[in-house]
Amino acid sequence: MPDDQTHDLLIRNGRVVSVFTGETFPADLTIRGDQISGVLPPGTPVEAAETLDAAGLSVAPGYVDAHMHVESTFATPAAFAHLTLPRGTTTVLADPHEIVNVAGKPGLRWMIEAGRNTPQTILYGVPSCVPALLGFETAGAELGADDISEMLDWPGVIGLGEVMDYRAVVRGDARMRAIVDATRAKGRLIDGHCTNLSGIELSAYLAAGIDSDHTKNSVEVTVEKARMGMHVQIQEKSIRPELIAALLALPLRPPFCLVTDDVAPDAIVERGHLDHIARRAVAAGLPPLEALRAMTWTAAQRLRLYDRGVVSPGKRADLVLLDDLASFAPRAVIAGGRVVARDGAAIYPEPSLAHLPFRDTVKLGARTTDDFRWSIDAPDGEAELRAIRANPIDTSTRADQIRLPVANGEVQWEGLAAILAIFERHGRGPTGASPAFAPILGFDLAEGAVATTYAHDSHNLLVLGTSRRAMTAAANHAIAAGGGIAVVHGERVAAFLPLPVGGLMADRPLAEVVDAARAVRAALDAWGYRHANAFMSVSTLCLPVSPRLKLTDRGLVDVDRRDWAPVLV
């Protein structure tokens, strides 16, 4: 029998955590190749090439992230793996809709290749909404049902990425329906995105075959979605004690996962990845064992991965060694049978940064201060303008208004308001280089600006500022670098994160990327942009599928009505 054979690795003195029964029990583990070859009574005589003394640590399954986007970390897939494996994340389902909105099919092709030779399992969903809201924004590509049907068969692809244009689905829009039906025809996984969708509309969305949601919903809608047979995926911003209490109060525990969705690299270094989400959920009242199951077995089942998610012989040797179950912070991480990280650091070399593609995707020349003159079709005097009111907690906004003077057909906003400008940067827009504008309320901003080519989901050039000179400086810094996030105080560049790979991902060592991200966050805060998740807040001011009023390169979008909102009230 197998235990007469030799094994590659023997883990002695560990305590296995069963996510099936919730029990922890002393056992010796053996590993052969990338699989667990034995879970044995302690002291069972075993031949193994290497032995690891777990010294009483708990041995749990590696963490499985059922919904996330690699690009949010500004890292390439291989760099992402190097950054998150030490946190225990051994498997992810990534929806690469950022790079695919910029680079189209070759974007996914490259992401698959780029993630292939890491010890982490990086699986992909084909972005379903490229662009997020067809007809309301200009992306670098457009994908139809035929493209998506082809991409679904690429190795490494397991399903369809989040169907964000839920209004199109509910309305029975032909294009969106064809994309979803093409995926159903292949029997593949379909991920959803339908913030607070409820009742008849939720039924219609589910009927299309879309059965998960990872967005932030009210507690009532979250429970309704679970009741209706939807897989609930809980990310950090969704975690509240009321939500956890509501889930725990149900007669049966619905299947739910913990997911990261979008996390910046400095946050990963400072707080963690899925391990951090788990600690937050536990702090909000979720029992640690339930948090562990939600990010191992339940997530693996959701992803239809039968070879992982539980510490069991015959399953993949993706393991975390933990001091304390509730800490979730691995002392060591084993992926595919290899020890890949210890005490929070990877023990294999950082991936090469040579030959990174998509370095010429910001198709804009240098801007001048004239680009930030806001022309408007209104008589001189004062105009009541629709404004986007942001909040310091999450990425939702609401419609508000502001009175601003108008002179010579231009809004006289400098010194009175912060203005958002979106420049189409793919060279495909109907408006050429002339931006769309909207006032942004909710922050007390000094003179300065932020410019970013990482701007969901079309990733046009987003410039937010309080003066034309600051906005021009920030924009030109990002443009000159082929992409990035620049924060300007006055006229001085206070912080810059270069993102030359598609205008989304960095080409520098992780430590530099983390430092730059931290600097950008600090500079935004110093400027007055104080937000729990500043990167996501800024970069989703132009996401027209995120509630409630957003600005694309083509204009103001009323998300709930899925229609244009006139600038003049």
Place this chain on the structure above:
Amino acid sequence: MPDDQTHDLLIRNGRVVSVFTGETFPADLTIRGDQISGVLPPGTPVEAAETLDAAGLSVAPGYVDAHMHVESTFATPAAFAHLTLPRGTTTVLADPHEIVNVAGKPGLRWMIEAGRNTPQTILYGVPSCVPALLGFETAGAELGADDISEMLDWPGVIGLGEVMDYRAVVRGDARMRAIVDATRAKGRLIDGHCTNLSGIELSAYLAAGIDSDHTKNSVEVTVEKARMGMHVQIQEKSIRPELIAALLALPLRPPFCLVTDDVAPDAIVERGHLDHIARRAVAAGLPPLEALRAMTWTAAQRLRLYDRGVVSPGKRADLVLLDDLASFAPRAVIAGGRVVARDGAAIYPEPSLAHLPFRDTVKLGARTTDDFRWSIDAPDGEAELRAIRANPIDTSTRADQIRLPVANGEVQWEGLAAILAIFERHGRGPTGASPAFAPILGFDLAEGAVATTYAHDSHNLLVLGTSRRAMTAAANHAIAAGGGIAVVHGERVAAFLPLPVGGLMADRPLAEVVDAARAVRAALDAWGYRHANAFMSVSTLCLPVSPRLKLTDRGLVDVDRRDWAPVLV
């Protein structure tokens, strides 16, 4: 949106049971084709071709049986569907190892065809152990890894049937390993069978890639299997309050299913199918909602069927309408969107019995009383013989012994003991028509006999009796009919169930089959064979992978040692 479109069926005034949250809520359901097209607030205006008034009944998912054998009902697949759909069973994974042990590959081919046009979803596992114990018995066929690898790709096949020869797996036997590895290479489901396997041996079995067990284990071993990451499948004989209590006491509820395995047709009519198992489990302490989830969502997940197991828009319209959740007895059953049964009866015609195959599989001529003379290589006088002691509860036996006189090289057993004789009936045996013999203890039997060609798993001719004339009469009745189960009292045939299809399945209307099965059971009981499951008890006396001492056509097998047991002690 979809609710502007017309639907085929509207179910009004129902109360949907969510197996995700355990909540029950009033809703109107719409169905289009074979799918649930809406779960809507009561009274939502809907266009539908037909309307069904659920009159306050609970609407739950159709039941999913994750492990069973159609042949145990003596019915063909289409007849099985007609018999069990009214009980709410809408999906089954069948392991057709009875017919395949008799007819080989064409057996599975025919089962797939025969089940195709019923409203029930009948999926198959390729029998992994044909014969159950290679080298210890003679079946009608032998399947190797290549055969199984080919059959795994047949439409309607989802995995590998129960790997019963667990000793071969644990030992690393090359043939069994090749069969399991061929299935793993295709990433298909693998079902297990490893009664009370534990510790290092259980680890080795799991390491082979086999991750379920449906056999009756001790409470401790059942919990160990769940802890080790094995899917626990609970059948009727396994249900005890101690087991349910042990599962409910675990920190986390492990994934477990309720399954039927083997059920006779009269038992289905009198007690039920999965609905009966659920009632038994609830009586033993399992909360009704947990029983419901175990035979819907959890079972569907185990079978990797993502399109069912929960009442949700976009899922398959397999539904049961229940008065009372805890009763589990459907007032109406909907399969694939069609109402197929009401108040326990199918509302579509019984399937045709024309053109049934495998009618010439009992390759034995008429027996004479001389065939039941037991020759033995022992001196005249008395001999201490190994005997099989059966029990009145389950199918396990234990080794015992009995002293019997020997004269002229023959055991003088008549009037002193009941004798089991197994005749090879496939025309492939090394011993020709001369049977193997063993005494059976545990029942107080009058003069009489039972003969059956339904005798797990090789389905040779099993004859058990207390006199040579009775055994001859029973054997010849079964042989003459091309298969069946005959019970003889004295010399008179007291009951007979004809099974001419492979010697396993009937060619008569279900009502006749049920009556005959009932008569056989009653005749066995009247004879003195008093057992909770007489059909399984008799027909597994020759199953050499079922504990603990069994008799095949080739001799006595010590199951635990997986070796021959000498007849003479």
